[in-house]
Amino acid sequence: MNLAHTQPGTVPAGVLDGQVAIVTGSTSGIGLGIARSFATAGASVVLNGFGEADAINATIEGLQGETGAKAVYSAADMTRPDEIAGMVDLALETFGRLDILVNNAGIQHVSPIDQFPVEKWDAILAINLSSAFHTIRLALPAMRRQGRGRIINIASAHALVASPFKAAYVAAKHGIVGLTKVVALETAEENITCNAICPGYVWTPLVEAQIEGQAKSHGIPREQVIRDVLLAQQPNKRFATVEEIGAFATFLASNAAASITGAALPVDGGWTAH
Structure with a gap:
């Protein structure tokens, strides 16, 4: 393939054939872009996130129609470990394996730290950080059984630098990078990788x-x-596009990225180069 003539976000067909992915927070935005890229590359996908039932069904039908891949939906609440376990079980019961996990679910709240609502802090840490801990600990046994796995955490430029008024978000995203490194070290000899993508603003x-x-x-x-x-x-x-993030995640999930692990990888137009 001549990379000089491909468009940003182009995904090579077939590079994920036969693989199964869970993508949290994937009913819209970045998560849906990643799920679509995986499906285009040949993977079956478990979608997760909020939305009206009709809209979610239309998304699944569209994804399957566009790519020919299989897709199912889990309504798991990312603040509830028991529901997260159910989502992992759904992937294994439906497809018989789990190759790729993308932790993308997240929320945001902006407020000065001395006025930051405690309930917002708790919710952001639960969804943006703790949910990734739960998905990883529950997905690893399946990956270890099959001798291969790819874990991709969607962090942020705010995992590398801070901005005012985003205490919970910045803390959670810095925590995601730390979690990424620990998981990478623990799985380094098992053909399992764990990396964090750190986007700037995405359209x-x-x-x-x-x-x-x-x-x-x-x-x-x-x-x-x-x-x-x-x-x-x-x-x-x-702005970066969801297609660019999806293509990058697909590369990290492929065999071509087997030696990339424990990395926090900016996709931020030079933001963190300052």
Whole structure:
């Protein structure tokens, strides 16, 4: 394949043939982009996340129609370890194996630390960090039985640098990088890898809503919001796409990335190069 002539987010067909992936927080945004990339590459996928039943069914039907891959949905609440165990069981009962785990589920809240709601701190740590601990500990036995596994944690540029007013999110994402390194060391001789992807701003419906909200509140054009507010710290001044993140996750899940483990890998347009 001539990489010089491929579009950003291009996924090689067949590189994940026969594999099974769980992607948390995958009913929209980055998680759905990763699930779609995996399915395009030949993997069966367990989707997870919030949404109306009709919309989720339409997403599954669309994914299967576009890619020919098999997909199922788990409504597991990422704050409940028993439901997370049920999601892993669903993957194993449906497909008979589990090769890839992507921890993508996350929420955000912005507030000064002395005014930060305790319940928001607890929820962010539970969903953004503790859920990854539970999915990993529950997925590892299956990966060990089959002698191969790929664990990919979706962290953030905020796993490497901080911003004001995001105490819980920054703490959780820094914690994800630490967890990633520990798991990588514990599985280093078992053909199991664990890495963290650290995106900057990625174009999603949630970001689009932020642009419109910021433009109205500041009384400035959306182009100025994008360049001077959202992408102020991102030197390339462009959003990454979910397809780019999906393609990168697919590479990390493939045999080509067998020697990459324990890494926190920025996809942030140069943000953390400052």
